[in-house]
Amino acid sequence: MKIIKQLWWFFFLEKKAYLIGILSLCLVSVLNLFPAFIMGQLIDQIASGKLTDSQLFLGIGGLVLSAFAMYGLRYVWRMNILATSYQLGKIMRARLFEHFMHLSPSFFQQHRTGDLMAHATNDINALTRLAGGGVMSFVDATVTALVTLITMSLSISWQMTLVAILPLPFMTLTTNFLGRQTHENFKASQAAFSELNNKVQEAVSGIKVTKSFGYQEQETAAFQAVNQAAFLQNIKTMRYDALFNPAVLFFIGLSYLLTLLVGSRFISQGLVSLGQLVTFMTYLDLLVWPLMAIGFLVNMSQRGDVSYNRIQSLLTISSEVVETDQPLPAPSNGQxxxxxxxxxxxxxxxxxxxxxxxxxxxxxxxxxxxxxxxxxxxxxxxxxxxxxxxxxxxxxxxxxxxxxxxxxxxxxxxxxxxxxxxxxxxxxxxxxxxxxxxxxxxxxxxxxxxxxxxxxxxxxxxxxxxxxxxxxxxxxxxxxxxxxxxxxxxxxxxxxxxxxxxxxxxxxxxxxxxxxxxxxxxxxxxxxxxxxxxxxxxxxxxxxxxxxxxxxxxxxxxxxxxxxxxxxxxxxxxxxxxxx
Ligand SMILES: Nc1ncnc2c1ncn2[C@@H]1O[C@H](COP(=O)(O)OP(=O)(O)OP(=O)(O)O)[C@@H](O)[C@H]1O
Structure with a gap:
């Protein structure tokens, strides 16, 4: 993940917020296992006819308590990770703006206003999403997946866990392929968006000339052509984007199927209880999100990468007019x-x-x-x-x-x-x-x-x-x-x-x-x-x-x-x- 390395300066700058956020996320991931565990316990006690009122109240009390704790912790990580990510948008926008202010006029002759606006909006938004939603998905998915898998194999059955994760490598291959395609198409989508921005900017600034020549229809047709091209490109990108979730869900469905087949055999052989199978299936439910997040993350980091490179290439352009190392201050008027x-x-x-x-x-x-x-x-x-x-x-x-x-x-x-x-x-x-x-x-x-x-x-x-x-x-x-x-x-x-x-x-x-x-x-x-x-x-x-x-x-x-x-x-x- 090159983009994470590239954005490391920001994560380091906001390390306190990220650490608090990540810690809260980890706690939520662990607490998430708690309801499934209690439900399994209760089912087994119901099945064996040994459930007492105090055990039931204790179980329900535990569920309510963990729900409140998760509610609070989710607020904490949202405020610390998602809210902090806006800071990245602010910093990058300020850098870009300041840079624009120092560039010589020739730069603005070589770059179109619409392109520059696209960098300051779309590209920076893609980065903000990566630093917020992206980081959150990465940490949450990794911790949830690890904690869930370890708990599944240690507390229920490592054999069943192995069977359940069997489809995962195939899923990774598929999402990688789709990710690459999305990356390429996203680049084209961003370029189409820039083109659209340029067209709108030019059309609006030149509206008086267009009207004076009675050229509205041709100008509208020209705009429609650019609009249509951007639309078609977005649809193309969407085609790959839209394949992500169904592909992930397909492999997860496969996982359920295999678990049910093996789980029912294990119950009949007395290796696991019904309550344990219910708990296992609920844990499997918890794995859905991390698995979907892989695709989501690949996609988001590819977009972030494209956007970061576009912004960086602008930031590295230097003004053709530069000051000497030790410029003389305050010249006075004269010859x-x-x-x-x-x-x-x-x-x-x-x-x-x-x-x-x-x-x-x-x-x-x-x-x-x-x-x-x-x-x-x-x-x-x-x-x-x-x-x-x-x-x-x-x-x-x-x-x-x-x-x-x-x-x-x-x-x-x-x-x-x-x-x-x-x-x-x-x-x-x-x-x-x-x-x-x-x-x-x-x-x-x-x-x-x-x-x-x-x-x-x-x-x-x-x-x-x-x-x-x-x-x-x-x-x-x-x-x-x-x-x-x-x-x-x-x-x-x-x-x-x-x-x-x-x-x-x-x-x-x-x-x-x-x-x-x-x-x-x-x-x-x-x-x-x-x-x-x-x-x-x-x-x-x-x-x-x-x-x-x-x-x-x-x-x-x-x-x-x-x-x-x-x-x-x-x-x-x-x-x-x-x-x-
Ligand atoms: N930024 C630029 N990049 C490239 N060529 C330029 C640029 N600005 C001006 N020129 C060219 O330089 C030449 C001189 O332009 P300049 O604007 O200095 O002339 P001018 O005498 O002020 O003209 P006018 O009286 O029409 O304002 C022209 O041929 C023009 O096309």
Missing amino acids: IVYEISEFAYDNLSVLQDIAFCIEQGQTIGLVGPTGSGKTSLLKLLMREYDVTTGQILLNQENIKNYKLADLRQLMGYVPQDQFLFATSVAENIRFGNPDLSLEQVEQAARAVHVYEDIQDMPDRFDTMVGEKGISLSGGQKQRLAMARAMILNPDILLLDDSLSAVDAKTEHAILETIKQERLGKTTIITAHRLSAIVHADLILVLEDGKIVERGRHQDLLDEKGWYYDTYMMQQLESEKSDRD
Whole structure:
């Protein structure tokens, strides 16, 4: 049982609870023999006509007492073994969650959300069942089987016991075969469940797009196909699973039959009494559970094994972005220098020969055609990815040498596709620091010109947004995400095309406020609308991962290159829309 060895750390951690639980289980197993023994005694005394009232009351009293003792002990082992097993679920979930939080974004690009959810639910449940029900079955079955077999052979007849256990080896062979089949199919069932999770997750997140294309029927059909595949796989697994109990019951029935045949001969030969045969058959009854538990256990440990390996393989994936052995704490804002020879995602080279310097307090504009590498430049500064060849310096120190959390704390990032949490407007804005006051939240909302919009919402700052809340316009979402970053007043603010859904006039007003409020602080803005960066101290034009133009607004206009053409075109468009 490899899985028991793998989970040994947990059993050791919870050794006290497991020891108490196992001890109680053992006592219940022994006490379980008591009723059968008393019944045998009473039957023999009835058969011989010697049963007295006091013997009857003593017998009944003993039965009642053992019943109460077993009741109490069962409670103890349930609380100590089953309840403790939930602790394993809690620990594994926490490990997995913490691990997810530390992994780099590339991990989440390579793994689908549905799969990750399946690991955090199904796989962890399989482990919890093993550490609870599995351990209980193992101990209970072993102790009950041993105590019962020893009592059967010593107190009644070892010959009859031998006959009764004759079918057991065949049963073990059968359950082993079924166990292997279940194991293989369970792996496929878990994979099918992950696929189903992925489909549901994708369908729910993309529901608006699906509806806008009138694609519901095709999407429903696609879901039904995945659902059907998961169903068929589960049925296949169930087929082997369902064969377990009947197979065990068949061999147990065989055991009864053989015992009856031999037992009746032994009675006629005077080797055992009728009472002893009744006791023996009742003991045999007690063996049913341990025998069934073997199959149950094989099955459960196979499932636990699959699940544990799936979780472990996730836990061993390490983040591509790592800290040095002795990272420098708390970097302060200062000069930022990009010296990148090359940066590639996997094998796709997206930035080459990038060299520029940002002085503290400057505003930098990054522009260029879509896919030219603007966002990648910001992600490298936040160390979502590391530069392939070259370096980025902050205060003359490679950013790789700083403590990751401290480095990121210095920055506020407003991404292109903002995410709002399913909570109130106020909680979303103060996400980075829940202790901030409502006044500060309101001030941040004013700074990004979303305050009036919030005043019009049903519960103002308490209005629920995100998945559970009201629908917001793209521009409102962008400004809330911006308020979330602005409220922390970060030393380095990264705006990644984050005002694209806001009208040009509001955008201008917001940028003016940022300019006034962020004196001495660095701001990097990527934009498609050039009006967002005309005031920047340095503008870089990127094309195919290279800087093709650089300078201030007027310098770039004079160059009459991509910047000039784009600016002129956007000016014409804006004049035209003003006229319209
Ligand atoms: N995580 C990723 N893995 C692989 N390739 C990526 C990844 N992110 C971006 N790319 C690729 O890198 C190139 C640069 O992307 P990037 O997002 O930096 O461009 P951008 O200039 O910000 O584009 P846009 O203006 O459309 O936002 C693109 O070809 C893009 O497909």
